[in-house]
Amino acid sequence: MYEKSIERLNQAVGEELAAVHQYMYFHFRLDDQGYDLLAALFKKTAIEEMIHIERIADRILFLKGDVKLVAADEARQIHDVNEMLDFACRSESKAMQMYNQMAVECGADADSATKKLFESLVEDEERHFSQFDNEMDQLKKFGENYLALQSIERSKATYMNPINRGSEQNP
Numbered sequence: 001m002y003e004k005s006i007e008r009l010n011q012a013v014g015e016e017l018a019a020v021h022q023y024m025y026f027h028f029r030l031d032d033q034g035y036d037l038l039a040a041l042f043k044k045t046a047i048e049e050m051i052h053i054e055r056i057a058d059r060i061l062f063l064k065g066d067v068k069l070v071a072a073d074e075a076r077q078i079h080d081v082n083e084m085l086d087f088a089c090r091s092e093s094k095a096m097q098m099y100n101q102m103a104v105e106c107g108a109d110a111d112s113a114t115k116k117l118f119e120s121l122v123e124d125e126e127r128h129f130s131q132f133d134n135e136m137d138q139l140k141k142f143g144e145n146y147l148a149l150q151s152i153e154r155s156k157a158t159y160m161n162p163i164n165r166g167s168e169q170n171p
């Protein structure tokens with residue numbers, strides 16, 4: 001009875017998994033270059049996409065389906081920061097459209113709980129979109145200086161903090 005919903009939910013799992021992989025790839029690259037702020041944003045967003053997978057998987061199991069943990073796409077090896085943000089904005093707007101569409105379809109199939117799940121995912125993806133879009137604006141406005149500033153902040157934090165005594169200082 002809920003086969004269509006389970007199919008849509010599994011398609012969503014694949015897209016979310018691809019997003020987790022892609023954002024973690026961006027995180028590694030940005031972290032390596034010392035761009036802490038953007039590296040942290042991608043990691044935080046990857047974790048949120050992982051939580052999406054968890055919520056979707058819960059629903060699939062409730063509907064007596066099984067979770068297909070297969071990424072919809074391979075992570076692209078994008079190195080340019082502007083291209084990363086552009087890719088992320090496009091992925092988020094694709095996700096927004098997909099979940100809006102899926103919510104409508106689940107509504108038509110009288111599966112209102114899955115519809116609500118998709119609607120709540122739309123809200124999160126809209127927030128992700130707006131965060132990446134803001135970062136893209138900042139980068140356009142301040143250019144390379146925006147990235148340089150993040151590197152300088154990393155160096156300041158690394159070299160100017162008192163000697164870290166591990167767990168003693170961070171209970």
Ligand SMILES: [Fe+2]
Nearest residue numbers: 016049052125
């Ligand atoms: Fe998501």
Ligand SMILES: [Fe+2]
Nearest residue numbers: 092124125128
């Ligand atoms: Fe997202």
